[in-house]
Amino acid sequence: MSLEHAILGLLNYEPMTGYELKKLIDLSISHFWPAVQSQIYKTLSRMETDEWLTVETIPQESRPPRKVYTITPKGRTELFDWLEKPIPPAETRVAWLVQIFFAGQMEDSKIIYLLRHLLGIQQQRLNAFTNIPKENRETMQNDAVRDRFFWMLTVDYGVAQTISQIQWLEKVIRAVENHDYRLPTLEANAN
């Protein structure tokens, strides 16, 4: 699992509640590791049991108490052990590639409809990425240049992958529109 390590990493900046973690994850890590609220709360209580975190419960009037989680030395050890250990990149599941795989049985017009839809989504994604640097500059106050560099790298990666996808989709749409069913060659990709 990686959500626990994402949480450890964030709590290593400063102690936080589950609610605050959720907001922070949505702005940053969610781009490559999304997490829903219920999952965060469940994971936090497991991590507390494992003694990676301690909790301080701060009562409030007319609201549930804030449960502020702090990383323990044990948690910090776990975090750095994990950070330094190479991970085999997980297999990605791409459902729309399953559609493409069987597209031979579909009409051209329907395939193009699917591809254009995907292209639109990727273009939107690319657009959304351009707004991230601003958001983060506002929300993440830590001024360490090095930290920020690596945060922005993850955005840069998303941008690079998205651009590559857009170019691929444009190429394929052109091919299908021209009824050009020659097999793509591997060489053609190395531009």
Add this chain to the structure above:
Amino acid sequence: MSLEHAILGLLNYEPMTGYELKKLIDLSISHFWPAVQSQIYKTLSRMETDEWLTVETIPQESRPPRKVYTITPKGRTELFDWLEKPIPPAETRVAWLVQIFFAGQMEDSKIIYLLRHLLGIQQQRLNAFTNIPKENRETMQNDAVRDRFFWMLTVDYGVAQTISQIQWLEKVIRAVENHDYRLPTLEANAN
């Protein structure tokens, strides 16, 4: 879910057993939708309950009976409904990007070690992709040009994404080696 639809698609070529499906998936769809054996068997029995498939059990001497699954008209309807409907691309979970996100807290040498490791894996992947066309020409006997075009497109996509990742990793390794922590600009990606 998409494994069911992958199975429907394959059984729409010809009836098969779970064992044969597993082998075929490993050679083709597993690149973007991996499936372990137990998951395939479980899914098949659910699909039979849903009447997307029928089974014919063929006894064998000294071996478990072959259970040959055939797609039903209901299953075929489900397949084509699904194939034509745009799917919101699933969020991908990339654990190593979580590592990069927190890499600001690591030594350069350890970061470079991680990045080189990833680069090696992607280069191997790229290499493995070049062998797929041969494999498939042997195992998939269906000679429809159109079918093959779309099968190969999914490989082409993998190649394109992998090349893009390799280039990104090379760029980042260079930057970290030179202690060049200037923020990447979005514009630089549009080569």
Add this chain to the structure above:
DNA sequence: AAATTCATGTAATAAGTTACATGATTCC
């Protein structure tokens, strides 16, 4: 002699999603 192929399945566990539940306060 050992590994692989054929061929099925079950059980336990993990990780994540969706939906539900509560309820005051503050912003538009």
Add this chain to the structure above:
DNA sequence: GGAATCATGTAACTTATTACATGAATTT
């Protein structure tokens, strides 16, 4: 008046993984 914010949690369900189990026949 309605939506968003703050703040916690539980329950049911889905999907997938890991590990176990059996056992003959064939290939290396």
